[in-house]
Amino acid sequence: IKRFINGDQKDIYDSIRNLLEGDRSNLDYIEGEELQLLENLLKHSKPYSGNLIREAKKAKEILSNKVLERIEDEKSRAFETIEKSIKNLQSKDEFKGLDISQQQQVIQPFKDEKNKLQNQRYIAVIRDVRAKVREVLVSNQLNEMIRLVAPPPSSGGEVNEPKPHYIRGTSVKANYSKTELRTEADVDEYVEALRKSFKEQIKNNRRISL
Numbered sequence: 001i002k003r004f005i006n007g008d009q010k011d012i013y014d015s016i017r018n019l020l021e022g023d024r025s026n027l028d029y030i031e032g033e034e035l036q037l038l039e040n041l042l043k044h045s046k047p048y049s050g051n052l053i054r055e056a057k058k059a060k061e062i063l064s065n066k067v068l069e070r071i072e073d074e075k076s077r078a079f080e081t082i083e084k085s086i087k088n089l090q091s092k093d094e095f096k097g098l099d100i101s102q103q104q105q106v107i108q109p110f111k112d113e114k115n116k117l118q119n120q121r122y123i124a125v126i127r128d129v130r131a132k133v134r135e136v137l138v139s140n141q142l143n144e145m146i147r148l149v150a151p152p153p154s155s156g157g158e159v160n161e162p163k164p165h166y167i168r169g170t171s172v173k174a175n176y177s178k179t180e181l182r183t184e185a186d187v188d189e190y191v192e193a194l195r196k197s198f199k200e201q202i203k204n205n206r207r208i209s210l
Contacts (some may be wrong), residue, residue, distance in 0.1 A: 016060055017042060029123045030066045034059040060067045074123050078130040085138050092142075094149040103150045109142050113137065135168065139209055142166040158180050162205050169210045172197050 002031050016038050027035055041047050041056045086107055089095050113129050120126050143166050150163050174193035201208060
């Protein structure tokens with residue numbers, strides 16, 4: 001016991017305890033048996049016995065590497081979503097009709113989110129950024145693009161064409177009462193209901209972002 005308290009093993013034990021008693025939010029996204037092994041060590045009445053500390057040290061190193069790899073993977077996905085969203089905007093004819101400063105105005109919020117990700121270490125936050133870009137920011141900036149490219153209100157009494165408005169495809173709901181699809185006929189009914197909902201949005205001068 002004295003050797004444990006006065007040696008390196010105690011430092012390893014303390015580092016494991018600090019890890020498990022600190023912010024564990026990233027650990028919820030990691031698979032494997034390493035976390036359970038570390039928790040078992042803290043519950044053990046004789047953590048200094050046998051090879052428990054040695055095995056726990058190896059498990060901690062593996063777990064830490066898994067967390068770092070997962071963070072980088074989540075960042076890569078988020079960056080990919082941002083870049084894809086920017087290219088989507090840049091491909092629009094309306095975007096090409098904007099001047100440079102207006103184009104920057106439309107794109108800047110995506111760059112801001114990208115900058116936020118650079119030093120982000122929390123997986124949940126990285127996922128939230130990706131979801132925000134995909135589910136909110138794309139439609140917002142598409143509509144900002146439409147606003148910028150639209151002609152100013154006419155002063156001669158002429159009525160300008162109403163501006164189109166972008167919405168996400170996932171926000172369009174089918175008028176369908178069933179809660180599941182069991183047959184081919186159910187599929188046909190659902191698809192028809194969804195088709196009608198999409199067409200209704202188009203008639204209301206909305207553009208649907210997929």
